[in-house]
Amino acid sequence: MPPQQRQSPALPVLPYRKPTRGRDYWVLDDVMPNIDEIRARCLAKEHWDEGYPHKPEAWPGIRAMPALEADELAALEALVARTVGVDRVWALSEAEGGTFNHNCVQVVGEGECEPRPHTDSRSLCRYAAVLYLNPGVPKQAGTSFYRQSLPGGRLGGNMVVAPHNNLVDALGTRYVPADSFTEDLSVPHRYNRLLLYTANMMHTATGYWGSTLEDKRMTAVFFWMA
Numbered sequence: 001m002p003p004q005q006r007q008s009p010a011l012p013v014l015p016y017r018k019p020t021r022g023r024d025y026w027v028l029d030d031v032m033p034n035i036d037e038i039r040a041r042c043l044a045k046e047h048w049d050e051g052y053p054h055k056p057e058a059w060p061g062i063r064a065m066p067a068l069e070a071d072e073l074a075a076l077e078a079l080v081a082r083t084v085g086v087d088r089v090w091a092l093s094e095a096e097g098g099t100f101n102h103n104c105v106q107v108v109g110e111g112e113c114e115p116r117p118h119t120d121s122r123s124l125c126r127y128a129a130v131l132y133l134n135p136g137v138p139k140q141a142g143t144s145f146y147r148q149s150l151p152g153g154r155l156g157g158n159m160v161v162a163p164h165n166n167l168v169d170a171l172g173t174r175y176v177p178a179d180s181f182t183e184d185l186s187v188p189h190r191y192n193r194l195l196l197y198t199a200n201m202m203h204t205a206t207g208y209w210g211s212t213l214e215d216k217r218m219t220a221v222f223f224w225m226a
Contacts, residue, residue: 011148011171011180014157017201019145019185025197026083027187031076031131032068035192039133042067042105042220043213053112059101060208061108067131067220068103076131080196080224084127089224092124102223105133108208109216115206117146117181119160119167120199125223128199132189133218137209139188141217143195144206149182158184158202167202189217199223 019025032038045064051057068076081089091102120128130143148156164170186206187195197203210216 010151011173011176013150014148014170014202015159015161016147016155016157017159019158019197019201024201025145025187025195028079028083028194028196029190030192031079031194032072032192034072035133038068038072038220039135039218042133042218045105048107059106060113061106061216063101063104063106065101065105066103067105067133073103076194076222077224080127080129080194080222081226083196084226086226089127089226091222091224101221103220105218105220107213107216107218108205109210109212110208112208113205115144115146115204117167117202117204119170119202120223122160122162122165122200124225125199126226127196127224128203129194129196129222129224131194131220131222132191133220134210134215135191136215137189137191137217139190140186141205141207141209142187142189144186144204145184145197146181146202146204147184149179155182160200160202 017024021027048062048064050062051059054062077089081087145158147158150156160167160170168174181202205217208217
């Protein structure tokens, strides 16, 4: 008999929920009245933690905290709470096992990373958001929502639900074939735009841009419970 090619086991099929603006994601423009001041403050930071490809980390580029000062963050959180229709949103503390890169500025240049579809942990946040902090980045360096691409051209889901906390849990592996996902919806980059979304929906940066601190894709990221 001819040799048989070893095939990877089929991945679980996730549930699908069509990304719908006003239900699953919200696009809020011109959210920070002092956005130029915030950007200048981020550019002036002297200490940055390095990620991939500079260091063997799972996250790309460089990052530093905090992105927003306490009063700026409070105003943004009040806006987010009103937008999603809850009394308040909050980030888990370190004592509660919370995420460590909430209210974090991240800078990633072209060629430093490719799109990496993922979900954020359901145990750490219900909503996530990205605030775009560079006026010179093109629209195609925004954020995209993805879904599964299955054998035979079929499409799968995009949501991680209980009992799983993140995409690795739901799929049972961290390593999947390169063609396992396909873009479902893209939201363009725009300076001072806040893209807010349900954190258990598959998403990724659409692309990266720039080669210097001043022109790379700069964003602030947030993770909230509600």
